Each structure stands twice: as structure tokens, then as C-alpha cells.
Amino acid sequence: MATGTKGHTPPNPAFPENEHAVLEYAKWLFDASGITAVESECKAVAKTLIRLAPLAPGAVCTHETRK
Amino acid sequence: MTPAGLPSSITDLRQSITRGELSVAEALRRQHQIIEGDDTWHCVTHRFPLARKLPDKALPLAGVGLAHKDIFHMQGRAPGCGASLPERPSARQASAVSHLDQNGATVLAALAMAEYACGVTGENPNLPTPVNPLCANAAVGGSSSGSAVAVAAELCYGSMGTDTAGSVRIPAATCGIVGFKPGRGVLSSSGVTPLAPSLDTVGILARSPTDAALLFANALDARRRSALLKDTDVQAALSTAAKQLNGKARVATCMHHVDTHVVLREDTRAQIADFVGKLTPDSEEIQLPGMAASSHHASITLMAEACAQHLGHLDANPPLGRSVRTLVLSGAAMPHAWVVRALGERAALARSFIGQVFGRADFLITPVLPQGVPDWPSVMTSSAHFKARALLDLFAWTAFVNYLDLPAIVLPIGSDARHRPVSVQIVAKPKDELRLLAFSILATKALKHFP
Numbered sequence: 001m002a003t004g005t006k007g008h009t010p011p012n013p014a015f016p017e018n019e020h021a022v023l024e025y026a027k028w029l030f031d032a033s034g035i036t037a038v039e040s041e042c043k044a045v046a047k048t049l050i051r052l053a054p055l056a057p058g059a060v061c062t063h064e065t066r067k
Numbered sequence: 068m069t070p071a072g073l074p075s076s077i078t079d080l081r082q083s084i085t086r087g088e089l090s091v092a093e094a095l096r097r098q099h100q101i102i103e104g105d106d107t108w109h110c111v112t113h114r115f116p117l118a119r120k121l122p123d124k125a126l127p128l129a130g131v132g133l134a135h136k137d138i139f140h141m142q143g144r145a146p147g148c149g150a151s152l153p154e155r156p157s158a159r160q161a162s163a164v165s166h167l168d169q170n171g172a173t174v175l176a177a178l179a180m181a182e183y184a185c186g187v188t189g190e191n192p193n194l195p196t197p198v199n200p201l202c203a204n205a206a207v208g209g210s211s212s213g214s215a216v217a218v219a220a221e222l223c224y225g226s227m228g229t230d231t232a233g234s235v236r237i238p239a240a241t242c243g244i245v246g247f248k249p250g251r252g253v254l255s256s257s258g259v260t261p262l263a264p265s266l267d268t269v270g271i272l273a274r275s276p277t278d279a280a281l282l283f284a285n286a287l288d289a290r291r292r293s294a295l296l297k298d299t300d301v302q303a304a305l306s307t308a309a310k311q312l313n314g315k316a317r318v319a320t321c322m323h324h325v326d327t328h329v330v331l332r333e334d335t336r337a338q339i340a341d342f343v344g345k346l347t348p349d350s351e352e353i354q355l356p357g358m359a360a361s362s363h364h365a366s367i368t369l370m371a372e373a374c375a376q377h378l379g380h381l382d383a384n385p386p387l388g389r390s391v392r393t394l395v396l397s398g399a400a401m402p403h404a405w406v407v408r409a410l411g412e413r414a415a416l417a418r419s420f421i422g423q424v425f426g427r428a429d430f431l432i433t434p435v436l437p438q439g440v441p442d443w444p445s446v447m448t449s450s451a452h453f454k455a456r457a458l459l460d461l462f463a464w465t466a467f468v469n470y471l472d473l474p475a476i477v478l479p480i481g482s483d484a485r486h487r488p489v490s491v492q493i494v495a496k497p498k499d500e501l502r503l504l505a506f507s508i509l510a511t512k513a514l515k516h517f518p
Contacts, residue, residue: 025400026400029399029400030396030399030400033399035381035396035399036381036382037392037396041392041393041396042396044393044396044397045393045396045397045400048370048393048397049397049400049401052363052366052367052405
């Protein structure tokens with residue numbers, strides 16, 4: 001689960017409308033959590049999150065929802 | 068007859084042994100020889116030597132050779148889990164394997180699987196691609212892929228696998244055999260490598276529902292066995308349940324998936340309708356309450372819990388395969404609020420589903436593979452012909468059943484225009500495993516292809 005940050009403000013992924021923003025969110029999160037992931041893996045994760053987002057709480061994943 | 072020249076069903080094998088036509092030693096020697104010599108199907112990861120001490124002939128599974136998914140601690144060996152791990156000894160034995168052993172069964176081999184059970188096909192970068200005994204071009208579902216292949220190829224009489232989103236039922240459906248998933252924890256998960264503990268369920272792959280019932284009853288611990296069988300033997304308990312159900316079982320069907328991308332082949336729909344018509348003239352087509360939320364929450368729970376299990380392996384050397392990494396990374400990126408909601412709504416969704424579906428029917432029948440058994444390239448992530456939709460279709464009808472923690476069985480009922488198996492999934496309410504098995508045995512009486 002997404003918990004790790006370095007205190008930076010995360011990009012707003014605006015689930016599920018903006019694929020680019022979700023991708024940036026995934027990249028930011030992995031970087032902040034010290035997880036190494038290549039571009040294609042970040043894209044796969046972004047696609048998964050977009051697929052699952054419509055039934056998830058809130059259209060936007062905010063800093064609070066990740067706590 | 069099996070390739071070992073033995074009767075195809077456990078019941079017939081046991082009759083041969085009890086009548087003195089076949090010794091336990093000879094039965095096991097022939098099964099061991101076949102599985103030792105096999106390199107056709109790519110389903111075995113480790114072969115165990117035969118023990119010098121033979122099981123007592125009177126035990127219910129004496130002479131019955133089994134092989135299990137390589138996720139169980141068994142025979143002093145730690146599971147390989149389809150990973151790039153060195154062989155390791157283990158002082159543990161999975162409880163369900165021990166119970167089968169105590170009832171006379173013999174473990175012949177550990178069987179191939181998707182890496183760490185993270186996959187709905189048998190694709191595994193660490194192992195040769197398993198071959199479907201029915202058709203080499205047809206995919207083998209996962210993650211208990213080796214179990215389905217070994218049982219379909221008649222290398223063993225049955226196999227235990229694990230089912231987190233369909234990992235017993237999907238491979239069974241692709242290989243035209245029976246896949247039985249009881250409720251979670253009904254068969255002990257002690258000594259089994261976890262993937263997503265809230266969903267993981269030990270299940271049985273066999274060639275007939277009768278064989279599945281025999282293996283299931285003999286894999287239970289004493290307390291559950293006593294509660295299930297009420298101090299009778301399994302055959303008597305099944306017979307009693309079958310008499311009560313015969314002609315009286317209420318059946319509901321659902322062939323319309325809530326996800327409009329999941330489209331059922333017309334020939335599959337017709338086969339299932341024909342099958343249901345043979346069971347009862349009064350079946351009712353229903354919508355499944357909360358199916359979208361249950362399927363959605365199943366995915367979230369699986370990814371979050373798989374991440375918790377394997378996040379520490381992300382930097383392993385040799386590296387994890389693509390499927391495991393994708394699942395773990397998705398879990399790592401999952402907003403915590405999604406996971407809290409997925410787990411928090413589980414009990415209410417299950418209550419609603421059970422009340423609405425099993426208030427009007429004893430059993431629910433659904434499709435398993437909406438587009439039939441796919442070709443390997445369409446579901447192989449490393450293939451240029453890979454289609455994500457084909458992969459998602461494989462667990463569209465199974466994952467929500469794990470989330471709702473319902474017992475379910477997959478039965479082959481015929482074949483489609485490509486001569487690939489068509490299966491149905493029969494779902495029952497919690498704690499109704501014995502009646503589900505009895506109903507499945509009744510249902511297959513109309514079908515002639517079971518041993």
C-alpha cells in the first residue's frame with residue numbers, strides 16, 4: 001500500500017481521467033518509497049490503478065487517502 | 068485406464084486393491100514409474116522417491132498417488148513456489164498433505180505453478196511452459212497449472228492447489244477437469260506459502276467430482292471431518308445428501324457479467340443452458356448483487372496483500388518475474404483508503420449476496436471462461452499476440468467468489484466448436500461443501516465423460 005513519502009507534495013493523479021497524471025503519481029510514489037521500477041512497470045501500475053479507480057472512494061487520490 | 072495401466076478413478080482403483088486384483092505396491096510402482104519418466108507436459112518440478120514403508124491396504128487412499136502444487140511443505144522439502152530458489156529442506160509438512168498421507172495417499176511429485184502463485188496462467192519465466200494435454204495450442208490456466216496438467220494427463224489421481232482469485236478453478240477449466248474450492252480455511256493452510264491470506268484457499272483438482280469429494284474428505288482435519296460427515300464415511304454422507312437433493316435442488320443461473328467487456332461466447336451460453344435444462348426445468352436467471360464491487364475489492368485485496376508478502380523480494384537476485392513485480396508494484400501504489408474500504412465492505416457484501424442469491428436457490432451456476440479456453444499467445448504476457456482482455460477474462464467469473472468466501476466447483480460439461488472444454492462454475496452458500504459435491508455428482512450423471 002502507498003505509505004512512503006519524503007514529505008514532498010505528491011502529484012495529483014486525478015483518477016481515473018488523466019493517465020499521464022496517474023503515471024507521474026506512480027513514479028513519484030516509487031521514488032519516494034525507494035522502490036525501483038522501470039518505465040513499463042510504472043505504466044502497467046498506472047493502467048491498473050485507472051482500471052480500479054471508478055469504484056474506489058474519491059475520484060482523486062489525495063495525500064490524506066494514502067495515509 | 069491411466070497411462071500406468073490402472074483404473075481411471077480412485078473408486079475403481081481402490082476396488083481393485085480391496086478385491087486383491089492389484090497390490091498397493093504394484094499400483095504405486097506403476098504410478099511412480101510414469102511420473103518419473105514423464106517429460107512431455109512440463110508440469111513436474113520435483114519427484115519424490117517412493118517410501119519403503121507402504122500404507123496399510125485398508126486405508127481409504129492406500130495405493131492412490133497424488134502430486135501437489137509446489138506451494139506446500141511436503142516430504143521434508145520446502146516449496147519452490149515456481150521461483151528461482153535453491154532446493155531447501157523443511158522440517159514442516161503442510162497439514163492437509165499430512166491428513167491425506169495419514170489416510171493412505173502417497174505424494175509422488177511437486178507440480179509447476181505461476182511464480183509465487185501470481186498469475187492466472189501457467190506462464191512462468193523460471194519454468195518451461197506447461198502443455199495442455201487436450202490441445203498443445205490451448206493455454207493452461209494458473210496458478211495451479213501443473214496440478215491441472217498432471218491430473219488431466221492422468222499422471223496422478225488428484226492434486227491440491229491454492230485458489231486466491233480462481234487459481235484452482237481456472238486451470239481446471241482450461242484442462243477439462245474438476246476444480247473444487249471450499250470455503251477459506253476449511254482445508255488447512257498451515258504449511259502453505261501465502262499470497263493473499265484473506266483470499267487464499269486450499270482446493271482440490273481431480274478428474275471427477277467423486278474423486279474430488281474423496282480427496283477433500285480425507286484432507287480435512289479431524290474436527291472438520293467429524294462436523295462435515297457426522298461420523299459416517301464420505302460415500303454414505305454423499306449418498307444421503309444426493310438423495311435429499313435429487314430432483315429438489317433449486318438452481319439459479321447468471322450468464323450476464325456486470326462488466327460489459329466480459330462477453331460470453333454464444334456456443335458456450337447454449338451449452339450451459341442445455342446443461343442447466345437437464346438438471347432442472349425451473350432454473351431462474353438472476354443478476355448477482357454487488358458483483359461489481361466484489362470483483363473490484365477482490366483485486367484490491369489481492370494486490371495489497373501480495374505486496375505485503377513480497378515487497379521485500381522486489382530487489383531479489385535473481386529478480387522476480389514480470390507478473391509478480393506488476394502485482395506487487397500495483398499493491399505498493401494502492402491508496403490505503405481503497406484497501407480499507409475493500410476489506411471493510413466484505414462482510415456486508417457477502418451477507419447481501421448470500422441472502423439474495425441463496426434465499427431463492429440452493430446453487431448458483433455461472434460460466435467460467437467466457438471466451439472459452441484461449442490460445443497460449445493471447446494470454447502469454449511475453450507474446451506479441453498478448454491481449455490484456457483475454458487475460459482479464461480468465462478470472463472475471465472467479466475472483467468475486469473468493470472475496471465473498473463461498474465454496475465453488477468447476478465442472479467440464481462438454482466442448483465448444485474448437486473441441487476445447489466448456490465448464491460451468493457451481494457456487495454454494497458457506498459451509499455447504501458436502502451438498503455442493505453431492506449436487507455435482509448428481510449433475511455429472513447426465514454427462515457421460517467422467518471416469
